[in-house]
Amino acid sequence: MMTTTMTAPADPIGNDLTALLRSLKLSGMKDTLPERLSLAKTRNLSHHAFLELLLSDEVSRRDTRSAVLRAQNSGLMPLLRxxxxxxxxxxxxxxxxxxxxxxxxxxxxxxxxxxxxxxxxxxxxxxxxxxxxxxxxxxxxxxxxxxxxxxxxxxxxxxxxxxxxxxxxxxxxxxxxxxxxxxxxxxxxxxxxxxxxxxxxxxxxxxxxxxxxxxxxxxxxxxxxxxxxxxxxxxxxxxxxxxxxxxxxxxxxxxxxxxxx
The missing domain is CATH 3.40.50.300 (P-loop containing nucleotide triphosphate hydrolases)
Incomplete structure (x- = not known):
């Protein structure tokens, strides 16, 4: 009787790209990159549009993190928004x-x-x-x-x-x-x-x-x-x-x- 061996799907990002993102302090981009790659294929985005989308995500992520830190330092309770x-x-x-x-x-x-x-x-x-x-x-x-x-x-x-x-x-x-x-x-x-x-x-x-x-x-x-x-x-x-x-x-x-x- 033959048995089927299940293999995990390959990482769409890969170790080399992960290392590059880490070196550039862009590790947060790794969380949304698979979704953005899929979106780029579905919408047939140009290289320019794809890059702009990734950078926009990163700016938004950094702004959010910065706002959280500045709110903490300002004495604002995080849940009272x-x-x-x-x-x-x-x-x-x-x-x-x-x-x-x-x-x-x-x-x-x-x-x-x-x-x-x-x-x-x-x-x-x-x-x-x-x-x-x-x-x-x-x-x-x-x-x-x-x-x-x-x-x-x-x-x-x-x-x-x-x-x-x-x-x-x-x-x-x-x-x-x-x-x-x-x-x-x-x-x-x-x-x-x-x-x-x-x-x-x-x-x-x-x-x-x-x-x-x-x-x-x-x-x-x-x-x-x-x-x-x-x-x-x-x-x-x-x-x-x-x-x-x-x-x-x-x-x-x-x-x-x-x-x-």
Whole structure:
């Protein structure tokens, strides 16, 4: 009785081409090359068109990898993007304004955005999503929880790096401060808040998320007059998006109750 020996299909790329791709730091191209070879045969692509397709794939791959790395270095949470925002009907906010914010036109004018609402309505998600859009457009971005940023500035005073830290923050295209004014601001933090807003005024855009309206921020500081000067600059021409509705926890509770009915 004869037996049939199964042989694995030959690698359409081959070891020599694989080695060349590795030498040129184009190993990522190996993953899509078989598919592109098949496409070239099916569509009878010219050599020029085939090469252009391969290079376009590589540019796209590198841009994606670069955006991921820059988002990580900017403090942006990877899952909080525009495409993962769950458009729930029980949330109310100005969707036309939100659509305009996603164009990032406000960054072209160096104006600010304030996202207000109670805990758990998705303020951080929306702010982070704008940060990811800015990253993909190769803008410089930093996102931080407000209290941690001001703690970092306080520490910079101790090692004489405060001026360098402020210069870094001022040069950013987009600074995102999350959960601003959750706690009262002491005199040092109030001063740093003022200096940060004044130095960035008309030089870059800042996004604030907060549970409190700007008028309430004044009562959270040790120097209302200094804070008023900062808030006036911050809110001048700023876009304010107010998000209202039940918190994530409340929505999840409702969803679980409905599943058990």
């Amino acid at each position: 525009l495409e993962t925002w769950n458009e729930l009907p029980d949330l109310t906010y100005d969707r036309r304004l939100w659509s305009d914010l996603t164009t990032l036109r406000f960054t072209e004018n160096n104006t600010n955005t304030i996202i207000l609402g109670p805990v758990g309505v998705g303020k951080t998600h929306l702010a982070t999503a704008l940060g990811h859009i800015a990253i993909r457009r190769r803008k410089t971005v930093l996102m931080a929880r407000a209290d941690r940023l001001f703690t970092r500035l306080r520490a910079a005073r101790l090692d004489n790096t405060l001026d360098a830290e402020f210069r870094r923050l001022v040069r950013l295209d987009l600074l995102i401060l999350d959960d601003f004014a959750l706690r009262p601001l002491d005199s040092t933090t109030t001063n740093d808040f003022y200096e940060l807003i004044v130095e960035r005024h008309r030089k870059g855009s800042t996004i604030f998320t907060s549970n409190r309206e700007p008028v309430e921020w004044l009562t959270m500081t040790t120097d209302p007059m200094l804070a008023q000067s900062a808030v006036d600059r911050l809110t001048s021409g700023a876009h304010t998006l107010i998000v209202e509705g039940p918190t994530y926890r409340q929505r999840n509770t409702v969803a679980i109750d409905q599943q058990h009915q």
